[in-house]
Amino acid sequence: MAISMLKKKPKASKKFETKQHQLSDTIYFKILYRIPAAIFLLILIFLWSSSTTIISGKFLHVCVSSRKLNNLYCLSAGTQPNFEIPIQALNKDGSISPNVTASIKEVVGIVGEDPNLMVANRVHNNGSDGEVAFAVTVVEKLLQVQRSWISNKNHAASCEGKGIFVYDLPSKFNKDLVGQCGDMIPWTNLCKYFDNEAMGEPIVELGNGWYHTHQYALELIFHTRALKHPCRVYDENEAKLFYVPYYGGLDILRWHFKNVSNDVKDSLGLELVKWLENKKSWLKHSGKDHVFVLGKISWDFRRKNDALWGTRLLELDQLQNSMKLLIERQPWHINDIGIPHPTYFHPHSDDDITDWQLKIIRSNRKSLMSFAGAARPDAPENIRSILINQCNSDETKCRFLNCSSGGCDKPASVINLFMDSEFCLQPPGDSPTRKSVFDSLVSGCIPVLFDPFTAYYQYPWHLPEDHSKYSVFIEQEEVREMKVNVVEKLMKVSVREREDMRRFIVYELLPGLVYGDSNSKLQKFQDAFSMTINNLLQRE
Structure with missing residues (x-):
């Protein structure tokens, strides 16, 4: 049973509102509606842009394929230590059954909220949207715990x-x-x-x-x-x-x-x-x-x-x-x-960072957007081909660097492309994350993300909780169903919004995204390693 990844539109001011959590694939809406919250949680977290899910007996098996390597590797909820999830996870009142409460507490209980109340509130008050909200909230609460470890000191x-x-x-x-x-x-x-x-x-x-x-x-x-x-x-x-x-x-x-x-x-x-x-x-x-x-x-x-x-x-x-x-x-x-x-940037001194910041903030960005990557012809559900077609349809606004023909082998070509672009498209590839996201940020190019697992649920110490400060999010399913033209959508982002995001990226984020060289003498900045x-x- 193939199920698309669930997505959440990244609006920080209302991030816990269930209206922000929509099902990516309406075909499977009714199926997912009947899945208990605990099972739903595993589906949300395990399923990436392409996967196969099989429920057999009391175990949930999620198999994720690597498109480049043509392999399949699986995770089985029933075999996770202390995380066995029976199919009957919810009681009629919406509470978690006793035989799974302890397992969910492994994840939710660490932040001090009663998991029974979480499920009951979201399922009873919000129906299926509540189940989605509950699953996403668990992920976000774990990130909150990790963010609580952030230090303001340079030890x-x-x-x-x-x-x-x-x-x-x-x-x-x-x-x-x-x-x-x-x-x-x-x-x-x-x-x-x-x-x-x-x-x-x-x-x-x-x-x-x-x-x-x-x-x-x-x-x-x-x-x-x-x-x-x-x-x-x-x-x-x-x-x-x-x-x-x-x-x-x-x-x-x-x-x-x-x-x-x-x-x-x-x-x-x-x-x-x-x-x-x-x-x-x-x-x-x-x-x-x-x-x-x-x-x-x-x-x-x-x-x-x-x-x-x-x-x-x-x-x-x-x-x-x-x-x-x-x-x-x-x-x-x-x-x-x-x-x-x-990334390719390993500054030795504060001056290396400030010189680069000045260079990219002053860069003449001739293109509205760019995409450095390759299509996934063996994965028709991947949105890359759609993005490439939209990009190539208006070459005055979008530039495509084809990595399948070796176009991305020279780092200078990639970085120069990103320095010339206002926005850089960052669709998932073989897995949700991309090195290219960090290359674009270091180049002052605003990343356009289509999957929250690409960055929003990944880097709690190096990227802020408010995703709108440094990125634009476009729902992957809207692209797949041809409901949105990315070029037209990005044209609607005002010049002031672009400038605000770019200044935040360059002056607030950039130093903490790069690894200085082994003898780096940074005084004003903390790099990714120090943080x-x-x-x-x-x-x-």
Whole structure:
């Protein structure tokens, strides 16, 4: 049974009003109306732009396909630890049945609201809209908890009681994986991207601080920065935070194009767990003060059953307490935190940032909008082809850079396109998030989003709750049903609104979206790395 993702129009002033939560696919409205709230919650969170859902017995199976890799990997609600959801989830009065109340409290109870009241109020007062609102509200409340950990302090200025211990892992968990860069991907040699402390080759034409950085370089970049953090300690007894520099994303990547068993794919992650379990520092708080940085999306570490892609690292019971920093999080995991994709910009100094800010705020944006990407011909439900057609129909207002023909291989071409554009279209691809969102923001181009999971439910520490300050949202289903012309809609955004959003992006957001180089000397600004570390240290 294919069901489209549910969406919420991002109006911060009324974000909890149920009228803002509409069903994306009217064909399945009556079906979804009868789905209990607890099941509905899982459907909302698990289903991306393309998926298959099967209910068998007492278990909900959600299988998500990767279009580039032609694979299917599934999540089963009935097999999640402490999250078994029977089909009969609601009592007649709208309350949650006793056998699922404890499970829902795992998600909702942490914010202090009675889950029975939440369901009853939304289902009884609002009908099916209430069920949608309840499901979205759970996701938003988890984000509120994560936002409560945001620190207003730069802990590097005073490291007392804020020590960071970086494990010196055996090289097989990180350095040896980098050494396999030559044959990880059959069509690309990644070694050149991992040079220069994983920033890649300099991009001279873009100026100081610009490098050809690969999208999978986050693990290496973060590790290098952590080793040089002023609050780093070498005595475990002085540490508040323990960083585990395991390159799990590279571990996944090295096996995907080789004919090996799932046991082989999981082997290094299991070895890591055994290694940690021999450490007193791990056992002391059951890993709660430990953090992992993983440079691929959460799905890749949550392989289910006999699926071919990824590992089951994040499904291991031993890792449930730890913090996981990912470029794309699972919204129902409180310990999954989304942090920015690495961009091409790695400033060394405050001047690098201010010089770039001035350059892009003064940029002459000749095009109303642009799209850098590729169509998904094997996924007809994807809106990319529609957007490309709308873009190409008026080339005076929209520019299309075709990534399928290698047009996006040169970072300077992408950044220059975004610097020339008022708006940058950011439809979902193989997963909801896109590195391109951060490339557009760093270029001062206002991102146009079509799926709230692309950014709004992903990055609570680096993007504000009020989405209208930095983006435009257009409902994906309206595009799919040809109810909206994106060019015409964006033309209606006033020049004043565009300028306000761009100033907010450039002066408020940009410094916190980029990762400075390993020797960066930032005084006025906190970059993405510093913000992340400070928030981790703030969390009790």
